[in-house]
Amino acid sequence: MSLKLGNLLDNLTGKRLKTEEIAQEKFNVFWGLPIMSSDAISSVAYAGEEILWKLIPIIGILSYNYMLYVSLCIVFLMFMLTFSYRQTIDAYPEGGGSYIVAKDNFGRNTGLVAGASLIIDYILTVAVSASASTAAITSAVPALLSHKVAITLILIIFLVIGNLRGIRESSKLFGVPTYLFIFSILFMILWGIIKVHFGGYVPKPVYNVPAVSGEVTWFLLLNAFAAGCTALTGIEAVSNGVPSFKEPSQKHAKTVLLLLSLIVLMVFGGISYLATLYHAVPNSKVTVVAQISHQIFGGNIMFYVIQCTTAIILIMASNTAFTGLPLLLAFIAKDGYAPRQFTKRGKRLSYSNGIIVLGVLSSILVIIFKGDTHFLLPLYAVGVFISFTLSQFGMFTRWIRNKGRGWKYRAVINGVGGLLTFITTIIIGVTRFKHGAWIVFILIPALVYIMLKINEHYRKVAKQLKLSVDEMPKKVNFSEQKRYVIVPIDTLNKSFLKALNYARTISKNIIIFHVSIDGESTNKLLKKWDEYDIDIPIVVKKSSYRSVIGPLVKFIESEEYYAGPEDTVTVVIPQFVITKWWGNILHNQTALLIKTILLKRRNIAIVTIPYIIDEC
Template sequence: MQRGDKFRLTAIGGLAALSLDALSSVAYGPEAIVLVLVAAGAAAVSWTLPVSLAIAALLLVLVLSYRQVIAVHPDGGGSYAVAKKDLGRGASLLAAASLVVDYVLTVAVSLAAGAASLASAFPVLADHLLLITLSGLALLTVINLIGVAESAKVLMGPTLLFIVAILAVIVVGLFRAKPVAVIGTDLGPIVPYDTVGILLLLKAFSAGCSALTGVEAIANAVPSFRSPAVRRAQHTEVALGVLLCTMLLGSALLIRRHHAVPRGDVTLLAQLSAAAFGTGWPFYVTSLAVTLALCLAANTSFGGLPVLLSLLAKDHRVAHLFALRSERPVFRYGVAALAILAATVLLVVHAETHRVLPVYAVGVFIGFTISQAGLVRHWREQRG
């Protein structure tokens, strides 16, 4: 949501407007786990479920923690607000820096994953992923420079469609004794070059934690909710945790049930969709729903990063031009900077999602850690 929006979010509206980044991460989080585990051979993919259970446990801790952040900081701000109040200027700037990195990588990862999802349904696009992502980025940039503010009412339809599609894949897939259809190019026998040890499992865990991105978004935007804002934001945070946990564990169960491994030119989620529905119209609807959700998730950064840069500019931490607004009103320099940085990332990784996820996870853990440390200090002082 952009500043100046008179629309106030309900719990359902907040889930649509603020949580799409987190929910859509199910499109690449489980796949990131599998890509690490497959180094130990196809049989090692069965560890996806235990790793996902550990991530779900961390998600529970984060949801409970951010419920407290919402209560303590009803004016919003998330880890940045916590660090500024309880940990000092240095920690707050580190939190702001991690948010900047996350905003940029959210655009790059979401667009790259969206292009991969689209190419999974339409294989003719598989050789043009970079062009698709850059075209999508250009379109989002133009839209946000024009100043079209996103609305929870607009996002609610695609969000619900995405949630229903993923839950349908999980429910139907669990009732299939074997995949209805197998898509993608067989990459041949998977030769293990590692063993399943603690380091490999920790690497898989950290890669899968990319699915936890966006959990903080609700705590950042508490004032956007209708009164009572704190209670509505907390309920939305819990709903996000339940939905994300369900989709992550459901996907892990399907991967284990159907022995899904990476195949050429298709995503793991597209494989699970084809295993549940075959290659009929439900498969295409699911693929398009995932692509749309990921594009909208990328667009959330265009509402968040320019506002953050404007606040940092007022604190004399970045160039003052980032605080300037055009007549729309739009923070056009922030929008342009985000577009340039995201395009650079996409060009460097050649629009391959798995190449940027490790950096994504680092930024995520920095924000989480700062938030938890600030809360610990807050409650030690308050003794509440």
């Protein structure tokens, strides 16, 4: 069974790779662009829609005029971030993004705030992107609407498996659909503009545009701006993942960042302009992109191509998080603020533990929020803009402190970038606070506290394990030391005899210990013991409360059986192992329980003697 399971896992995640092959598992520009930028590129599929969700219910038809102004502000901010993060890539080629920048320039706690913000954002990226992908699918096939949570979870599982296959294979698996989306959306934008301005087509909205019912206020426009800033999530991922690029990694990363900005400019700007031409009205059943593509192409194959590629790119957007979060967790774990398991690469040289944890946590979010992007998005972008701000001001501080060639120019770029992202963070925090963003402001301090407690644990363990330079190993007179071996017994069988034979090889002072919880079973054991004429007496202790562990520990610590601090006490535990995985469910696993309790005792060594039981 285990062999079959291993073969299945190999088929799903691929064969093991040697550590030396890691250089072959890195991106070039062509494959790095879709993997590192799919989040930012895909955000255009719902960022424009979120702007309209804020404007249309208040100002109706006027929304399409102001949508362009809001979109231009977002594009300007995106280019500021692009230039700023190009400088981050130059200054920190080892990657790590906001976490490393903030920690290096502001100290540990600020770095942890940036790291916690990014962790939350990456988890939300997967939940939001997978849910948005499902929304694109159900817009094309409405009959699937009632199954949207199940579909979203299946998509996340698909992403986890794809990323466990390693960087190189995941780039090819997820890269091609990203390019298909870019070209199909650009074709839709071009054809949609030609159809109206040169073909004489007069668009008719799929849904009625509400009449004007409110005034255009600064708060309304800021609210729309905050909603549209989801288009900027994912820019951070390129600076986080510089080590994932082939050499020269910095040059490749900066090229990808620039190409990403140009693509987002064309796609986000183009879809925003089409929304104003075709007067798309957001609703929970049909996405804005679906409405626009249906007006442009009708019900022909191109409509389904747009919906299909949109659904794919939205789920591919999650791949940015699957690339960025495991790498971020590896940096944090190396500093001792996250479990060290996150630093270990899996059999395909990816940080598999981070990938699995991301998949599980994002799935929980999807279930809690029922796969609805409109409920998830208020939590989104708050964390990432906090990390943007800390990163930009961190770089500004670096240039002021270190100076160097061109430091004034660089400081201005990062200073302006920091100021803009700080203002945006305030806007997003205020406008989205009562809609769910308050949760993020609780989660970030909670995560920082957890990371500090993890680090405190590691420091305490290291302190207790540390050997001083002048500390000599303690000399022990082994000739005078007593070596006791205790072999617990429940039933006299082959498994126990194997453990007893091992015990004879390490000591002559062997104690067979039996806890009696059933008088009849104990009598049978003693009778059988006498029949086999084993030359070691059994110590029997009755347990009125049916506990096996308690009497054993009490016996070791009692005056009846005394082992001093210089003596060696070894408990040899027989344990039979079932080759089929389900067989272990049918047994009590008493040996595992004994080991778990005794491991906490300083003066006890534990040896497990397995006895393999083959099943047909």
